Amino acid sequence: MKRFSTFLFLLFMVVLMGSNFISAQTKPEAFHYKDEIGVIKIKPNEPIHIACWLAVAGSEASLGIDSKRGVEIAVEDKGGKILGFPIKLTVQDTGCNAEGGQAAATKLAADPTIVAAIGSTCSSEARPGAPILWKAGIVTVSPSNTAPELTSPKRGKEYEGYLRTAHNDKVQGAVAAEFAYKYLKVRRAATIHDGSPYAEQLQAVFAERFKKLGGTITSQEAVAPTDTDMRPMLTKIATGKPEMIYYPIFIAAGGHVTRQVKEIAGLEKVYLMGADGLFSPDFYKAAGEAAIGMYHSSPDFSAFAEGYKAFLEKHQKKYGEKPLSVFHAHAYDAAMIIFSAIEKVAKKAPDGTLYIGRKALRDALYATKNHKGLTGTLTCDSYGDCADPRIAVYLTRAENVKKLEMPDKPFWAPYIKQPSLKEKPEEKKPVKK
Amino acid sequence: MLQRWKDRISPTDLIMWFIGGAILCLIVWGSTATLTEGRYTHRHWFDFIVFGFAQGSIYALIAMGYTMVYGTLRMINFAHSEVFMSGPYTAYFVAAAFYSSGFLDRQPLISLITLFLVSMATSTLIAILLERIAYRPLRTSPRLVPLITAIGASFFLQYTFRGLYGSGFQAYPTVKVLEGVWWVGGFRILKFQAVVILAAALLMAALYSFIQRTRIGKAIRAVSEDKEISSLMGIDIDRIIVITFIIGGMAAGAAGVLYALMFKQVHFFMGFIPGIKAFTAAVLGGIGNIPGAMLGGIFLGLVESVGPSLFLDGLGIVAPYQLKDAIAFIMLVLILIFRPTGILGERLAVKKA
Numbered sequence: 001m002k003r004f005s006t007f008l009f010l011l012f013m014v015v016l017m018g019s020n021f022i023s024a025q026t027k028p029e030a031f032h033y034k035d036e037i038g039v040i041k042i043k044p045n046e047p048i049h050i051a052c053w054l055a056v057a058g059s060e061a062s063l064g065i066d067s068k069r070g071v072e073i074a075v076e077d078k079g080g081k082i083l084g085f086p087i088k089l090t091v092q093d094t095g096c097n098a099e100g101g102q103a104a105a106t107k108l109a110a111d112p113t114i115v116a117a118i119g120s121t122c123s124s125e126a127r128p129g130a131p132i133l134w135k136a137g138i139v140t141v142s143p144s145n146t147a148p149e150l151t152s153p154k155r156g157k158e159y160e161g162y163l164r165t166a167h168n169d170k171v172q173g174a175v176a177a178e179f180a181y182k183y184l185k186v187r188r189a190a191t192i193h194d195g196s197p198y199a200e201q202l203q204a205v206f207a208e209r210f211k212k213l214g215g216t217i218t219s220q221e222a223v224a225p226t227d228t229d230m231r232p233m234l235t236k237i238a239t240g241k242p243e244m245i246y247y248p249i250f251i252a253a254g255g256h257v258t259r260q261v262k263e264i265a266g267l268e269k270v271y272l273m274g275a276d277g278l279f280s281p282d283f284y285k286a287a288g289e290a291a292i293g294m295y296h297s298s299p300d301f302s303a304f305a306e307g308y309k310a311f312l313e314k315h316q317k318k319y320g321e322k323p324l325s326v327f328h329a330h331a332y333d334a335a336m337i338i339f340s341a342i343e344k345v346a347k348k349a350p351d352g353t354l355y356i357g358r359k360a361l362r363d364a365l366y367a368t369k370n371h372k373g374l375t376g377t378l379t380c381d382s383y384g385d386c387a388d389p390r391i392a393v394y395l396t397r398a399e400n401v402k403k404l405e406m407p408d409k410p411f412w413a414p415y416i417k418q419p420s421l422k423e424k425p426e427e428k429k430p431v432k433k
Numbered sequence: 434m435l436q437r438w439k440d441r442i443s444p445t446d447l448i449m450w451f452i453g454g455a456i457l458c459l460i461v462w463g464s465t466a467t468l469t470e471g472r473y474t475h476r477h478w479f480d481f482i483v484f485g486f487a488q489g490s491i492y493a494l495i496a497m498g499y500t501m502v503y504g505t506l507r508m509i510n511f512a513h514s515e516v517f518m519s520g521p522y523t524a525y526f527v528a529a530a531f532y533s534s535g536f537l538d539r540q541p542l543i544s545l546i547t548l549f550l551v552s553m554a555t556s557t558l559i560a561i562l563l564e565r566i567a568y569r570p571l572r573t574s575p576r577l578v579p580l581i582t583a584i585g586a587s588f589f590l591q592y593t594f595r596g597l598y599g600s601g602f603q604a605y606p607t608v609k610v611l612e613g614v615w616w617v618g619g620f621r622i623l624k625f626q627a628v629v630i631l632a633a634a635l636l637m638a639a640l641y642s643f644i645q646r647t648r649i650g651k652a653i654r655a656v657s658e659d660k661e662i663s664s665l666m667g668i669d670i671d672r673i674i675v676i677t678f679i680i681g682g683m684a685a686g687a688a689g690v691l692y693a694l695m696f697k698q699v700h701f702f703m704g705f706i707p708g709i710k711a712f713t714a715a716v717l718g719g720i721g722n723i724p725g726a727m728l729g730g731i732f733l734g735l736v737e738s739v740g741p742s743l744f745l746d747g748l749g750i751v752a753p754y755q756l757k758d759a760i761a762f763i764m765l766v767l768i769l770i771f772r773p774t775g776i777l778g779e780r781l782a783v784k785k786a
Contacts, residue, residue, distance in 0.1 A: 057600040059700060195755055222752035226706050228696045231484045232738040233754035236746075239472050252602065252698070259697060263614075263623050265476065285604045286698060 031349035035357030037137040040115055044352035047088035050075075050338065051111070053104040053119035053129065053140075059252040060096040062282040062324040064121040067143045069323070070331030071118055073314050074339070077332075082342050085354055094125040096250065097196075097225070101125025102132065109136035115356055116140065116338045116365075118331065122250075123147030123198040126162065134161030137358035139365055141338055141386075142166060143331035146276070147197040148205065151383040161362055163380055165334045165373070166327060167299060167389030169198070172275060173205025173248075175391040176297045179412055180244055181213040183393075184271055190218045190237045192247035192257060194225045202248040202275055218242045225253050230260045238266035248275030248297075255286025262290055271295065279394070280325040281404040291396050298326050299375065300392035300410050308374045322405065330387070333373035337386065341365045390415070453770040456763060459748070466747025473742065479620050481739045487626040487695060489734020490633030494688035495711035496718070496726035497640060498560075498681025504657035504721040505677045508576065511583040512563055514708020515590035516682050519559045520552035521689035522594055522699045525603050527551050532606035541610045545690075553686035559590065560682030564675060594701040602700035605693045629691045636687055637727050640680065644723055653677060657721060713765050719778020728776055736764050 033039055042048060052071055054064035068091055075087050092104040101120050108114055109132050117133055117140035120126045126145045133140050135158070142150075142164040149155060151168060180186045191207055193199035200222075207217045218240030221233050234257070237245065245267075247257055254274055261267050273295040274283075284291055301308070308329060315323055341364035346356045368386060371378040376388025392410030400407050467473070473481075495517050502510040528548055531537040537544045567586045571579045611625040644650040655663040656673045664670050692707065693699055710733060718729025740760040741753035750756070768776065 058702070059600075059602055061601055193752075220752060222755035224755055224758065227754075227757075228698075228706075229484065229488050229738070232481055232742065232757075235477055235480050235484070236742055236754065239477060255604075255698060256696060265480065265621055282601065286602065288604060288607060288697065 031347075031351075031353075031355070033347055033349075033355040033357065035359050037358040037362075040113070040356045040358065042085055042115075042354040042356070047086045048082050048115050048342065048354070048356075049088045049090065049111070049113040050335070051108050051114045051117045051119075051138075052089065052091045053094050053101070053108060053117060053125070054091060055094045055096040055100070055121035055125070056091055057093045058095050060122065060250050060277075062251070062280045063096070063144060063277070063327065064094070066280075066323055066325035066328045067118075067121060067331035069315065069319060070143065070328035071335045073311060073318065073328075074332045074335035076314070076318075078336075078339055082339055083346055083348070083354065087339075092119075094120050094122070094129070096122040096125065098124045098128050101127070101129035105129030105132040108138060109133055114138055115342065116361060118143065118334050118338065120145060121327075122196065123150060123201075124196040126150055127197055130162040131158035134158060137161075139163070139358070139362040141334040141365065143334045144276075144327035145198070146172060147201045149197060149201060151381075151385045153383060155383065159384070163365055163384035163386055165330045165337070165375065165378060165386050167387045167391060168385055169202040169275075170205055171389045172297050172391050173202050174209045175393070175414055176246060176248075176273060176275065177206045177209035177213060177215075178414055179295070179297070179393045180246070180271070180273065181210060181215050183412055184244065186215065186244040186271060188216045188218050188240070188242045189244040189246055190240055190242040191220045192233070192237075192245065192249060193220070193222050194249040194253055195222055196225065196250070198277065199247075199249045203246060206246050206248070223249070223253055223257075225250060227253060228256055230257045231264060234261055234264045234267060238264050241266065242270060244271040244273060246273045248277060250277045251280060251283045251286050254278045254283060258283075258287035258294065259290045273297070273393075276326045279406060281406060282324070284396070284401045284404050287401075289398075289401055291401055292398050294396045295411070296394045296396070297391055298394055299330075300390040300413055301329075301408065302410060303376070303390040303392070303413075304329055305372065305374050305376060311374055329374040333371070333375050333378060333386075336373060337365060337368050337371055337378060337380075340371070341368065449770045453767055456767055460744050463744040463747040467743055468747070470747060472746070476620070477742075478739075481742060482735065483622055483626055483630075485735035485738030486731060487629045487734070488738060489714075489731035490630055490637075491688045491692050491695070491707065491730075492711045492714045492733050493727045493730025494633055494636060494684045494691070495707055496714040496730045497637070497684045497723060499712050499715040500718070500720055500723060500726035501653070501677045501681050503715070504723075505653065505660075505674050506568070506572070506579075508568070508579045509583065509712065510563070510568075510681075511580070511708075512567070512586040512590060513560075513681065513685060513711075514704030515587050515594075516556050516560045516563070516704075517685040517689050517692075517708060517711075518699075518701065518704030519590065519594065519689075520556035520682075520686035521605075521693040522598065522603070522701070522703075523555040524548045524552035524690060525605060525693070525699050528606055528693075529603075537606060538609050541608055545608065549687060549690050552690045553683045556686030556689065557679050557682035560678040560685070561675060564678040569671070569674075591701050591704075598701065600701065602698045602703075605697040605699060607697060608694065611694065625694050629695055632687070632691060636684065640684065641723060641727075643680070649673070649676060710761065713761065717765055717768055717775055719775030722775070722777045725775055725777035732776070733761055733764070737761050740764075 054067050056064040080087055092107055094100040094104045117138050120129055121144050123145040139161040144166045145164050146166050146169040148168055148170050191203035193203045219237055276298045279296045279298040341361055344364045345360040346354050348354055366380050368380040378386045380386040392413035394407045395411040498513045531544045563586055567582045568579050613624050614621050615624055652668045652673050714729035714733045715726045718725030737757045741757050745753035
């Protein structure tokens with residue numbers, strides 16, 4: 001009998017809740033705002049929730065924290081408000097791996113208050129994460145994913161809610177290959193990747209371009225991001241007698257490779273080149289003096305727009321240090337295009353509630369055109385590439401490592417006709433000791 | 434005769450043997466292909482082997498802790514990887530202070546010994562605390578309970594270090610005297626790798642003779658044979674168990690400094706992968722068996738270093754080094770198929786496990 005009464009009670013509760021729900025649904029609304037996917041309603045005094053999913057902890061934290069700070073400065077520049085509604089920023093760590101990206105995206109997708117997302121940091125996170133977010137109707141703009149496949153025409157419908165303000169690595173890989181072939185006059189190169197979409201695709205672009213220019217790729221090796229002992233793999237590379245090693249991987253593994261290369265017989269004099277994933281003072285910490293004489297491809301900060309100087313001053317004032325990595329300005333731009341897209345599509349109801357259509361927001365973001373950002377003039381194409389990419393090559397000198405500061409002047413760039421001859425590169429790698 | 438064979442061998446055994454045989458064939462095929470290709474000279478092979486030995490001796494030292502605790506307590510101390518991490522992480526602060534004051538370059542030997550002592554002391558302390566707080570109160574509870582506690586303790590320690598020192602890594606200063614190479618009979622060997630291998634060999638020899646020659650060592654062996662009987666013989670079980678944790682902690686602390694010398698990075702998660710590998714090494718050598726753990730560690734290090742080039746290169750697999758973990762674990766599977774007790778594991782008279 002007791003069980004039966006419990007059952008009756010439960011049934012009653014369910015009916016009650018159901019009816020409540022139905023009545024809420026059928027309540028006539030004075031204000032109409034339709035959207036194919038869904039509408040976010042923000043009552044007066046409620047915040048507009050923007051979620052960051054970035055790698056803010058772990059060995060690649062410098063990448064994510066750098067972007068997070070860019071977003072924070074963008075919010076500040078906006079006065080903390082869009083259309084009179086305060087902006088609320090939350091951050092989920094993604095850990096720079098697929099599992100972390102998936103977990104963070106699943107968490108975000110479960111939160112219906114999120115208007116738009118900024119992230120992810122690493123391309124490996126976006127591959128599983130972006131479809132999860134878009135399924136929940138959340139559009140995301142990445143400040144630092146650069147793997148070509150994320151915005152390739154073949155990427156599939158589930159990535160339709162994904163855009164990026166970072167450059168596409170089709171550009172970066174080609175610049176690196178041209179630099180190696182035309183400037184360093186290297187004819188034999190080896191590459192290393194870590195199985196992440198970013199590294200794997202970037203080294204593939206490099207290898208393809210390098211071969212097209214007439215060079216030979218001696219081997220394309222891979223490591224696991226958590227590997228520490230690179231010496232056996234480097235010994236294998238040494239058998240191909242390359243003149244240069246291109247390893248667009250991340251800081252933890254990149255540091256080990258850089259330190260261990262010089263210990264291998266036959267690789268004492270190779271040129272080393274990394275990419276933007278390694279362009280951080282944290283990398284200098286990881287690699288130590290072995291990083292001296294190394295090249296990096298990275299966005300050209302000197303080609304950034306006027307506002308970048310003011311941004312750097314604000315950054316210095318707010319955090320007491322220089323940017324930690326590469327993608328702070330891209331993150332700033334990502335936040336700004338989201339803000340202006342929200343302004344475009346949001347509608348205020350007579351009772352003060354703000355209505356934002358998810359599909360409309362996505363379309364407005366894709367329609368971004370000639371947005372004057374810090375990284376250049378942003379125009380999004382139909383696959384979500386919004387960047388105005390200018391990639392340059394940087395050379396690390398002894399004082400950079402000593403002060404743990406990234407070089408601020410590009411060493412070479414394809415659009416600078418003559419590489420500055422005043423800064424002739426050392427003929428041989430500087431001997432450390 | 435045939436009938437008896439049929440009774441003894443189950444179909445599962447046959448399938449396992451078939452799988453094992455197939456893997457073996459692949460290995461032999463790959464190796465011959467690589468060797469006939471002649472891409473690597475004897476110098477390269479020597480390098481591979483030295484790299485493998487250096488990495489393997491670190492695994493071996495960590496594996497001692499796993500295997501000794503298993504021997505006495507019949508439990509896997511999953512927090513051992515954090516015992517390994519805590520030592521060099523704490524010693525880092527000493528190392529950084531030495532480096533910035535210039536003491537490290539002036540007195541490298543004294544600094545190195547200090548680093549070892551600090552690291553070993555910290556690891557040992559953590560190991561003792563672990564035993565006292567997390568394992569001793571649960572010694573009589575079901576076997577799964579201390580296992581879960583170990584995992585919990587492991588997370589606790591990891592995130593304590595993360596909370597204290599941040600989630601980034603710390604870069605170990607380089608010891609100048611250990612940079613560079615030595616030439617040994619026409620072969621090139623990195624100085625610090627030679628030091629790592631020598632130090633690990635010395636430590637392992639010391640440990641082994643301690644276990645074999647001293648009264649306490651005898652007591653440890655007795656406890657791992659049968660706890661109840663040895664307590665009847667007047668052995669203080671609690672004391673012996675603490676001693677095994679101390680020895681394991683010391684070995685792990687020493688391994689930590691060697692690791693830091695080789696890779697020059699420490700972070701709160703650094704123990705995880707070496708810990709798993711060392712556990713594998715302990716199982717490979719026969720868990721509970723101390724020489725087995727040493728052998729297993731060295732074997733695993735060698736397989737990881739030599740394996741990808743030797744086995745996979747000849748099969749035409751690109752970028753073999755991303756598969757080195759796979760190779761290491763396939764070796765484990767192979768050994769467990771053909772020798773379920775591990776390389777040196779003895780068949781147990783009474784089922785202890």
